[in-house]
Amino acid sequence: MPDGQVLDFSGLTKQFGSVLAVDGLTARVEPGAVTAFLGPNGAGKTTTLRILLGLVRPGSGSATIGGVPYAKLRQPLQTVGAVLEASSFHPGRSAANHLTVYAQAAGLPSSRVDEVLGTVGLADVAGRKVGGFSLGMRQRLGLAYALLGDPGVLVLDEPANGLDPEGIKWLRGLLRELARQGRTVLVSSHLLAEVQQTVDQLLIIARGRLVFQGAL
Structure with a gap:
């Protein structure tokens, strides 16, 4: 069973020009729970997640x-599965081909590709080009990529975006099951209503600052 890890944000600050995107953020995310990372658009959620994933360097502090x-x-892919952008797939490649490239790069068995496509409900379109996928299907493919290395930590930026009501219900069940297995699941959203039936813990930020951390 994959080990969940504690995510620690300590005094995190990031400025872009005159905009203070993240302002002294200190928070802790524990394994075995679905934690929602909430705040209005522009609150600093994506910047914080990008710092956590090494894509943006903080001005000060650490993640x-x-x-x-x-x-x-x-082993990054086997430790953390992340989805930050649902549209970053080559439109001319098939879903299976896209995942196979990542599996090979990470030294994962090719059988994982079929497994994760089955998990996210895309097994029957594995051979189709991603260019013809709806936003919801791309979200599922992003989730398949995140699950490829069977990681103990999942970091998902607005994963319900583009999913229909049935897809949202499916996602809710999947996230709860992953947390029940002891993984760390951090899900960002700007809508509390979207995540309140899914999550155990909340982190709420506004203007780059933590305004609440605790149980729902």
Whole structure:
């Protein structure tokens, strides 16, 4: 069973020009629960997640996964599964081909591709080009990519975006099951109504600052 890791944000600050995107954020996300990362658009959620995943360098402070910054993880794909952008797939490649490239790069067995496509409900369109996928299907493919390495940590930015009501219900069940297995599940959203039936813990930020952390 994959090990969930504690996500630690400590005094995190990031400024873009005159805009203070993240302002002294300190928070902790525990394994075994679905934690919602909430705030209005522009609150600093995506910047915080990008810092956690080593895509943006903070001005000050740190963000770690099990005490280690992302850049120093020995097996990143097997430790953290992340979805930050649902449209970052090559439109001319099939869903299976897209995942196979990542599996090979991470030294994962090709059988994982079929497994994760089945998990997210895309097995029957594995051979189809991603260019013809709806936003909801792209979200599912992003989730398949995140699950590829069977990671203990999942970081998902607005994963319900583009899903129909049935898809949202399915996602809710999947996230709860992943947390029940002991994984760390961090899900960002700007709508409390969208996540309130799914989550156990909340982090709420506004203008880059933590305004609430605790149970629903």
